[in-house]
Amino acid sequence: MKGEMKALDGDNAIAEAMRQINPDVVAAYPITPQTEIVMTFSELVTDGIVDTEFIPVESEHAALSACIGASVAGARAQTATCGPGLALMWEMLWIASGWRLPIVMYVTNRSFNAPLNILCSHDDSMGSRDACWIQLYAESQQEAYDNAIQAVRIAEHPDVLLPVMCCLDGFILSHTLVPVYVLSDEVVRNWIGDYKPRYSVLHKEHPVTYGAADFTDYYFEHKRPLWEAMANASRVIMEIGEEYGNLSGRRYGLIEPYMLEDAEIAIVILGATAGAIRVAVDQLREEGVKAGMLKIRCFRPFPADEIAMALKGKKAVAVLERTGFFGAQGNPVFLEVATAFYLKGIQTHLVNYIFGLGGRDTVPEQICSVFYDLVKIVCSGRAEPVFRYLGLRDF
Numbered sequence: 001m002k003g004e005m006k007a008l009d010g011d012n013a014i015a016e017a018m019r020q021i022n023p024d025v026v027a028a029y030p031i032t033p034q035t036e037i038v039m040t041f042s043e044l045v046t047d048g049i050v051d052t053e054f055i056p057v058e059s060e061h062a063a064l065s066a067c068i069g070a071s072v073a074g075a076r077a078q079t080a081t082c083g084p085g086l087a088l089m090w091e092m093l094w095i096a097s098g099w100r101l102p103i104v105m106y107v108t109n110r111s112f113n114a115p116l117n118i119l120c121s122h123d124d125s126m127g128s129r130d131a132c133w134i135q136l137y138a139e140s141q142q143e144a145y146d147n148a149i150q151a152v153r154i155a156e157h158p159d160v161l162l163p164v165m166c167c168l169d170g171f172i173l174s175h176t177l178v179p180v181y182v183l184s185d186e187v188v189r190n191w192i193g194d195y196k197p198r199y200s201v202l203h204k205e206h207p208v209t210y211g212a213a214d215f216t217d218y219y220f221e222h223k224r225p226l227w228e229a230m231a232n233a234s235r236v237i238m239e240i241g242e243e244y245g246n247l248s249g250r251r252y253g254l255i256e257p258y259m260l261e262d263a264e265i266a267i268v269i270l271g272a273t274a275g276a277i278r279v280a281v282d283q284l285r286e287e288g289v290k291a292g293m294l295k296i297r298c299f300r301p302f303p304a305d306e307i308a309m310a311l312k313g314k315k316a317v318a319v320l321e322r323t324g325f326f327g328a329q330g331n332p333v334f335l336e337v338a339t340a341f342y343l344k345g346i347q348t349h350l351v352n353y354i355f356g357l358g359g360r361d362t363v364p365e366q367i368c369s370v371f372y373d374l375v376k377i378v379c380s381g382r383a384e385p386v387f388r389y390l391g392l393r394d395f
Contacts, residue, residue: 011036027066074200097132100154119359230297263292
């Protein structure tokens with residue numbers, strides 16, 4: 001791997017990336033387990049290490065509002081939040097994407113109350129999945145750092161111009177210390193380049209309007225370009241991931257298969273639990289079980305074609321999700337995968353596991369039990385029940 005090795009937890013890996021990016025404006029409000037990101041970065045501002053205008057606001061709603069104001073003025077703006085803080089931003093999420101603002105936000109995934117829990121679930125980012133923000137999920141602290149740098153180029157690409165969420169599992173990644181390879185400041189800043197906004201409300205010669213009323217006359221038409229931008233984002237994410245690979249030696253795409261080519265059964269996952277699944281796959285391979293994994297790095301835009309192609313021909317697939325959507329036919333990733341299968345005519349047994357809510361550990365032995373369940377499904381030809389729980393104690 002290229003770069004200098006440093007001991008960093010996930011939050012500080014992102015703060016390190018932010019230091020190198022040196023955004024024009026960062027507005028933020030502290031909320032566990034995200035606080036370390038903006039706390040560390042605010043110290044860099046105070047010490048004069050970065051040129052950023054740091055705005056300590058009164059709420060998360062205000063944080064994103066300030067970033068929106070800075071972005072329409074032509075600034076490179078960033079923020080960070082999680083859980084209830086992201087929920088408080090709800091209205092502003094849609095404004096940021098609707099105004100095509102390339103804001104980058106770091107989301108350290110956290111559960112929602114009640115009962116009170118500050119540990120990891122993907123409830124927050126998954127709850128905002130349809131607000132037209134690009135969503136990248138990190139498996140490791142290294143990937144969190146790399147995603148932070150790539151996100152700037154993705155968001156600001158002229159074919160995209162959409163905000164980006166860089167998600168990492170709260171405490172699991174945010175607060176655990178590991179070696180992270182950090183590129184040089186010069187390399188990062190040259191690769192990102194200066195931000196050259198297409199429009200600015202401060203441009204006297206070419207004035208623009210943001211936020212005008214738009215009812216039945218053109219509202220629909222003004223929403224239409226968002227679908228095009230999301231469609232373009234898939235290509236851009238892959239291009240930038242390849243370019244970043246040439247820079248760092250670490251290549252990124254929309255998905256990442258592991259031992260999948262000859263696998264008969266597979267697990268689909270996003271986030272840090274991919275590491276435990278790799279261990280389980282290796283163990284089962286030693287037992288002669290043809291197991292594999294498909295990690296989703298980019299959830300929005302959803303890489304349906306790539307996932308369908310990667311999983312085509314598998315005999316049974318389990319989608320594991322660290323979130324629970326009540327009353328639905330399944331959780332968000334499962335529903336997307338099921339739709340992709342249906343549209344591509346793929347007839348594969350598909351089940352959905354909910355796991356790890358509230359930060360509960362999920363270890364390789366539990367992952368192995370999912371693969372054993374898939375073996376039983378293949379033998380029996382039946383996938384009932386489709387919706388299952390992993391690591392849940394019986395009442």
